Structures are given as C-alpha cells and as structure tokens.
Amino acid sequence: MIQTLQAKFRTCSVTGLKVNRDSELLIKANAVIAVVCLLVGALAAFGLVLTRWQAIHLLPADWFYRFLTLHGLNMLIFFIIFFEMAVLYFAGPVLLNSRQPAPKIAWASFGLMVIGMLLVNTMVLTGNADVLFTSYPPLRAHPVYYLGIILFAVGALVVTGLFFASLVVAKREKSYSGSIPLVSFGALTAAIIAAITLVHGAMTYIPTFLWSLGYMELDPQVYRLLFWALGHSSQQINVAAMVALWYFLGAVTVGGVVLNEKVSRTAFILYILFISMASAHHLLVDPGFGPAWKVWNTSYAMYLAVLASMVHGFTVPGGIEMGLRLRGYTQGFFGWLRKAPWGDPGFSGLMLSLVIFGFLGGITGVTIGTEQINIIVHNTMRLPGHFHATVAGGTALSFMAATYYILPLIFQKRVSFWPLAKIQPYLFGGGITTMAMAMIYMGIFGVPRRLWDTSFSNAPFSVEFHPVVWVTQTIFGIGGLLAATGALVFVIIAVATVFFGKPLTPESIAKSASGIPQGILKLPPQIYSGSEVQNVHERGAKGTVILVFIFLGCFVLYYFVNWKILSFVWKVG
C-alpha cells in the first residue's frame, strides 16, 4: 500500500517538494495545449500586423476579420485559460505536497476543454463565426460556435472545483501545516474569481446559444452587460494568476520574500470583492446605463481593486529587493537591481511583466476607464494598445517567464536554445511595448480598432488622418513583428524542450550545464533568519519606494493630461 502510494509521487531534487504523477501529467497536458493555442494566436498576429500596417495591407477583408476573431479567442481565451489550469494544478497539489483529487474527472474536463476549443476554431476557420471574440448580437455565429465556448467553460469550471478540492484534501491529510503559501493563496483568488466569472459565462452563452438556434430573443445591451461581466472578470483571473506568478518567480529566481502576509493577502481579497463591477468600464459610452451606475461601477467602488494592484506593485518588487538585500546586495538604492540576474529569462520576464503591466497597462487602463475620458478613447486603437500591455506584456509574459522554470521543475528538461531563451523576454516585451505605445498614439488621432482598411478607400467620404499616423504605423508594424516573433521563439523553445530537450539530472546541475535557469542550479534561500534580518527589515526597501513614487508621478501626469485633452472637444452631455 505504502509502496503504491509512493509510486505516485517523486521528490523534486531542486525544491524537495513531493510531486504526484497525476498532477504532473495534467500540468504537462494543459501547458502543451496552451502553447499550441499561443502558436495559432501568434501566427494570426502576423497577419493582423501586416494588414493593419497600411503600407503592406496583406490580407483581404474577410480573412482579416477571421484572423482577428482567431487571434482574440486563441490568445485571450484558450492560451491564457489552458495555462491557468496548469497553474492551478501546480499551486494546488504540487505546492501543497498532496495528491491529485479525482484525476479521472480532471482528464475528462481537460477533454471537454480541448473539444470546445477545437469546435470554436473550426467554426472560425470555416467562416461560420466572423463575429470577433465578443460576438455582439444581433451579429450571429453558427450555434456550434457558442456550444464550443460552453463546453470549454464547463471544463474550466470543473478544474477550479478540483483546485478547491485539492485544498481540502491537503488540509485534511495534513500535507502542509499552518496557512497555505502566498502563491497558492493568489491562485486560490484566481480560482474563486474564475468560478464567479464562469457563472457569468453561463448566463451569457447559454441564452446566446438558444438564441442562435431561434428559441429565444436576446437584448443586445443586456448581452453587452453580461458579456463584459464575463469578459472583464476573466481579466481579473489573469491579474490574480499573474501576481501569484510574480511572487513565485521572485521566490525561485532571487529568493524574494513576502514583506507582510497580511498586506498581500488582503490585496488579493480586494480583487475578489470588486470584480463583478468590472463590466461597467466597457459600457461607459453605451446608451443603456445612467451616470451613477457608470461612475460607481467603473471605479470598482472607489477604485479598491486598483488599490490592490498598486499594493502588489509595491510588495512584489519590495520583496525582491528585500530578498536580494538579505543575500548581501545592499549597496545604495539600486545595487540590488544592478546585481540582479538579468540573463535569467525567469527573472527578466518577471521584471518586464511587472513594469509593462504597471506603467503601460495599469496607468492607461485606469485613465481610459474613467467615465468621461472614455469618450475620447472608446473603440479607438488606444484600447488594444492598453490591453496588449496588460494581457500580453503583463500576463502572457509572466506565463512565459514561469515556463522557463516549469520546464525543468515539472518536465524535468533543460531548456533548449538557451541563449535564445535569455533574450526572448526582451524581444517579446520590447515588441509589445513598442506596438502598444504606437497603438495608443494612433488611437489619440482617432484611428479605430478592428478595422481592415485605415485608408477608408471605399468609403463615400474621404478620411484624412494626421500624417504622423502613417509614421506611427511603421513603428506599430515593427513592434508587432518583433512581438509576434518573440512569441514564436517562445513556442519553438517550449516545444523543442518538451519533445527533444535534454533531461535535467543532478549531474547536469552540478556541471551548470546550459539550459538550467539559475534558480534551479541553486535555489536561493526561501527563509532567512538571524539578527541580520532584523536590520535589513528595519531599513526596508528604499529602492522600491523611489520606483513607486516615479510610477505615481507618471500616473498623475497621464491622468490629468487626458482630462485636459477631453476639455478641448465639443460640449456633450
């Protein structure tokens, strides 16, 4: 009996964690499918960039909109959610040292998600769902499209249920003592939000499915409300999962610490409390809702979810700074940053994700989600500019960074093409930053999102954009190509490692062989004690304090400049 139980586990030679085989296989399967979806999304991204870049204008109109649908779904929904499923299996059974509850159900839900994904993609590619990922009715797709989304969502809902079950199992079987680790707590937040989100998903897609079959009526405005209750809450899952991975990566790459458990955990709870209000900031210039509803909801009840992100924006870099100071990198304000392992893609990916998400995604997001400022932003290129900074430069990049650790830890492989892996986060992060900034700039000049022909050559009246738009388009094109190449390079590295990678052995670690991130070569201390701790703790994270005040300065400036721009346009009310 004990023998068979033991056969279900291996002990990780790096972290000492007991890893059970079921969870491990589930992590592998979900991660592999996630990467396949990322590949589809990245290939579509090449088509989008090369078409919106008017000088090239590659695809015909129907294929542009089809690729746009494909890209939105495979990136935002399939890649991200399959990866999050892997994160849940990791943060649950693996980090808590416990067994996988109901592995058969776990595989069944994985199957459901894959079938759903395949149905949706088939419908899109056969031209049966040219509705973009938002599918606003009365725009109508083939019923199988909606069915595919429902199957996918049901599968995901079951996986979140299994994650909750793994917490219960671990607690009952005492596989850990005390409170669950912060990283698992963050994943728990993501799972709770996911469960709420998926309920909204059912409320949106089941009626839409019935409507597509002709069984009921659908109000287009109510759909928009419910769709964004789903669509934005799912972004909150991404944020929670990303922040959990920031803490994870901070710990494994440089021995980052938790400054204060109370602060970090409370911040996670704020995310849960205010997500269902997030739908509002997609509806700020919609006809169906009044100003009081818009103001209260778009602010998540006075911006408490924003406060949560600003708190993590301090505690994550602060914890990294403190960890590095505890390890002796104490020079000046930024000695810890200068000495940090920038050649480790786990670390560089983490830091770029943090900066891109905060400075570019966060500041623009809060600003354009302001009720009145949204008037000069809604549905312009500023929108994709903003959310590529959050969800691509932030979430997707943090997932990539984590993958460089998951490959050795879970797949037990050395990362292939290691020199390429070292620059991949810079390529992808730099590309996304360039593209997003160019999109934002074009949007300020009124260039719409989701548009095949920016020259409007077949329209009854000519549209002459400011000449700077065409310069910006070139920058957008270059940034977009770099980003899509960065994503492709990531896919190649991940696939090559999984299928052809060299095994991670104790000997290869001892020899510091290529393809082993430095946190795996030698795991930094995860706990620090002694008199030194008191001293360092007392002095705090001085560098981070400076960084967050620079952040606040940028935020205030960008925010008020936008009010100023708004004040110039026609009076409207």
Added chain:
Amino acid sequence: MSESDKSMHSGLLAVEGVWWKAIPKQEKLWITIAFIWCLILFAMMPLWHMRGGQNPSGIRAKVTPAEYVERVERFVEDYKVGEDNGFPVVEPPAGAHIYLLARMWQWYPVLKLKKNTKYILHLSSADINHGFSLFPLNLNFQVVPGYDYGLKVEPNQSGDFRIICNEFCGIGHHTMVGKVIVID
C-alpha cells in the same frame, strides 16, 4: 519578540502561526498615498458632471429599429436642404432633436450644423451594433440597436467632420463613413 518575527520567508512556504502582523512603515505610507489617489480618481468623475462640459449621460430610451428608422425619415423630410454624394443633407434649427441612423454600412443623413449652437443628437441602429466616432475630434459613442442615445452637443469649431464607424459591423465596416458640416 518571537522567533518568527526575526525571520522572513518567500511566498512558496506555508506560513506557521499568526501572519496578521503590523504593517511596516514604508508599506503603510504607500498604501495611504495610493488610497488617497484612488479617492481623487473617484471624485473626478462626479466633479466633471458638475463642472466639466463632456459627459456621456444623455437621454436614454428604448426604441425599436423600425420606429427609429421612421423617425429619421421624418427628420430628413422636415429639414432637408440638399444632397451630397447620394446622401440627403439636413440642416435642423438650433435646439432641434437630430436623428442620426447607423445601418450596415452608412451613417444617414449628412448633417449641417451651426457653430456654438446646441442640439440634441440621437443615435441608434437599424440592425446591429455600430460605433459613432466623430473625426478628427475623436468623440466616441456606442450605437446599440433597440436603444436611443440622445446626447446634447454643442459644436465649438466649424469645418468638415467625418463620422467613422468604430465597432465591427460586418464585412463592409471599413466603408461606413458619414459626414457632418459645421458652419460659422
């Protein structure tokens, strides 16, 4: 001081004992300032409703697409002054209700307005969602079928403006451009 106060750990470790501890002073400072900033962000919106000139409030009502199309036709009959590129040009008097129709793939009709004059601009759709984007001002509103969005507008400059559709509305989306002329 207990042993655990002297140690620090990463987010990968389960936490023993009580973790509800006092917040260190740097974090306290940041949380306080961030919270105040959040309150300012919030206060700006009601403030702009009271003092600012641009708000998306509008007069909001439900209307069936058929009713709305009929209302637009009456509006065009009442105030038509010419034609431009096959579209009627309509010049309503100051203070009038303007009815603009979005449909695949046109903005109907062409509007002729006076500078520094107030109008109420109604937006709705005959078919699916569209996006009203006044170019080059960059004033944007969602146009939803079944809903009438009546916005008080006051042009503050004269010239030739365009209405771009910025919500995906099918294969002809990129041809959906309308026109607004503002005269002194």
